[in-house]
Amino acid sequence: MNIFRTTRNAALLTLLPFLTFSQIALRPKPKPGFETRIKTYVDHLEIVDTHEHLMEEADVAKEGPIDFMHLLFHYADDDIKSAGMSKPEFAELLTDKYTVIEKWKRIKPFFEASKNTAYNRTVLLAIDRLYGIKDLNDSTVLPLSQKLRESYNGKWYDYVLKDRAxxxxxxxxxxxxxxxxxxxxxxxxxxxxxxxxxxxxxxxxxxxxxxxxxxxxxxxxxxxxxxxxxxxxxxxxxxxxxxxxxxxxxxxxxxxxxxxxxxxxxxxxxxxxxxxxxxxxxxxxxxxxxxxxxxxxxxxxxxxxxxxxxxxxxxxxxxxxxxxxxxxxxxxxxxxxxxxxxxxxxxxxxxxxxxxxxxxxxxxxxxxxxxxxxxxxxxxxxxxxxxxxxxxxxxxxxxxxxxxxxxxxxxxxxxxxxxxxxxxxxxxxxxxxxxxxxxxxxxxxxxxxx
Missing domain, CATH: 3.20.20.140 (Metal-dependent hydrolases)
Incomplete structure (x- = not known):
């Protein structure tokens, strides 16, 4: 048994250099700080967005009341429904049938159950970076809804798409x-x-x-x-x-x-x-x-x-x-x-x-x-x-x-x-x-x- 362990350990030591790197090195090792330089370049690059379904900014209010549900009606809704909310119940939340707090009480269990998905993390990321709101919860749905309504002033699209994105x-x-x-x-x-x-x-x-x-x-x-x-x-x-x-x-x-x-x-x-x-x-x-x-x-x-x-x-x-x-x-x-x-x-x-x-x-x-x-x-x-x-x-x-x-x-x-x-x-x-x-x-x- 000792001989086996010694042989196994020696084999692992021999393989270690190959296990450490996922690729064979084809280029010289980079100079320190390359990660920061690459990220800085990518983050500041003016980009092309290859696919969108954006409605006109002036038409957003015509689609329904502007509140926190505005951020959940596309893609996030897939996972909220997948978590168990019915389509008719979700559709009601896009109308003015309920107050903001009433809407949140109805959707909260399903949002909480699905907030781990990338669709919902995208929503959380956007409200953090655009509005300084760290989470969607009982205390934030009202101020978030207010900030959303105030944002649609005719200049919001240019600000978000050109200046921020x-x-x-x-x-x-x-x-x-x-x-x-x-x-x-x-x-x-x-x-x-x-x-x-x-x-x-x-x-x-x-x-x-x-x-x-x-x-x-x-x-x-x-x-x-x-x-x-x-x-x-x-x-x-x-x-x-x-x-x-x-x-x-x-x-x-x-x-x-x-x-x-x-x-x-x-x-x-x-x-x-x-x-x-x-x-x-x-x-x-x-x-x-x-x-x-x-x-x-x-x-x-x-x-x-x-x-x-x-x-x-x-x-x-x-x-x-x-x-x-x-x-x-x-x-x-x-x-x-x-x-x-x-x-x-x-x-x-x-x-x-x-x-x-x-x-x-x-x-x-x-x-x-x-x-x-x-x-x-x-x-x-x-x-x-x-x-x-x-x-x-x-x-x-x-x-x-x-x-x-x-x-x-x-x-x-x-x-x-x-x-x-x-x-x-x-x-x-x-x-x-x-x-x-x-x-x-x-x-x-x-x-x-x-």
């Missing part, structure tokens, strides 16, 4: 509405043209776009007209969120097959709804038409992949591996895969590495799970060219959430790059260059932001 440009996903704020750029979704299950939906689109639809050719002509109208409004990309509703597998359907499906749909009674499998060939065909319009106009295509907000969704629908046939068929289209693919980070590693036209966008992922984002950013920096990763998109309806998210995203980038420098995988200069790419330059180049 240091955002130079923000890419908005807000359908057709546009803000006069020069910070914002826009992408648009054409999912309504794909997510068709009835003749009634086709006719509704025809009415919206003032285009008579009789067959598949006239339907695609209406789509092309809507696309060019959006290009005229200055969109810089196209987004699809259909992973909430169907699989990301879009087969290359022959036109005669799509014609047949569309004819059956249009010859059906107006109130008939077709099952997904019956209309999938038509939906797939339309997606390919949209991608061809994206290619013609030389703009990127953003795909929602991974986690769907809310409940009742099928995660495998959003598996980015389903998109591989599109990457192969449209090698000259740049595809941007959203949300770090959570939880499919390893698949994103292989896709962004293997396809020159596939990019990773970490929008939303930092507040889904900071540790996931750190872990996979380490992996992506080891597997994917640094010009193909974007590290921040707030993905919020409220600017306070965007600000809190920006702090977390910067911290993740700083930490991962500092660890790479500490392990002598990168030099400090290389880390600084990569930080600038991840948080600003890659998005400016990809979306041709001027």
């Amino acid at each position: 240091k955002i130079k440009y923000s890419i908005q996903d807000v359908e057709k509405s546009r803000s006069a704020n020069p910070m914002f750029r826009y992408v648009e979704k054409f999912d309504a043209f794909i997510r068709i299950h009835s003749k009634q939906e086709v006719l509704a689109l025809g009415k919206e776009y003032n285009a008579p639809v009789s067959d598949l050719d006239s339907y695609i002509a209406m789509l092309a007209g809507a696309f060019q109208e959006a290009m005229g409004r200055g969109i810089i990309g196209v987004k699809s969120a259909l992973a909430y509703h169907r699989t990301l597998k879009y087969e290359d359907t022959p036109k005669p097959v799509a014609d047949s499906v569309f004819a059956r749909l249009m010859n059906s009674p107006g109130d008939k709804t077709f099952a997904f499998n019956d209309v999938k060939p038509f939906q797939d065909y339309v997606m390919h038409q949209i991608i061809q319009l994206v290619r013609k106009n030389n703009i990127p295509f953003q795909f929602h992949t991974g986690l769907q907000s809310g409940d009742g969704n099928i995660i495998d629908n959003a598996n980015p591996s389903h998109l591989a046939n599109l990457f192969l068929q449209y090698r000259d289209v740049k595809f941007v895969l959203f949300h770090g693919g959570f939880p499919y980070g390893g698949i994103l590693s292989t896709q962004a590495k293997a396809f020159r036209n596939v990019y990773i966008d970490m929008c939303w992922s930092a507040i889904i799970s900071p540790s996931y984002s750190e872990r996979y950013l380490h992996e992506w920096l080891e597997t994917v060219p640094a010009n193909k990763i974007m590290a921040f998109g707030g993905d919020y309806h409220n600017v306070e959430g965007t600000y809190g998210h920006s702090l977390i995203a910067r911290a993740i980038v700083s930490k991962v790059l500092s660890e790479k420098v500490r392990d002598a995988y990168l030099t400090e200069a290389e880390a600084i260059d990569i930080a600038r790419r991840l948080l600003r330059d890659n998005a400016i180049e990809l979306f041709k932001i001027r």
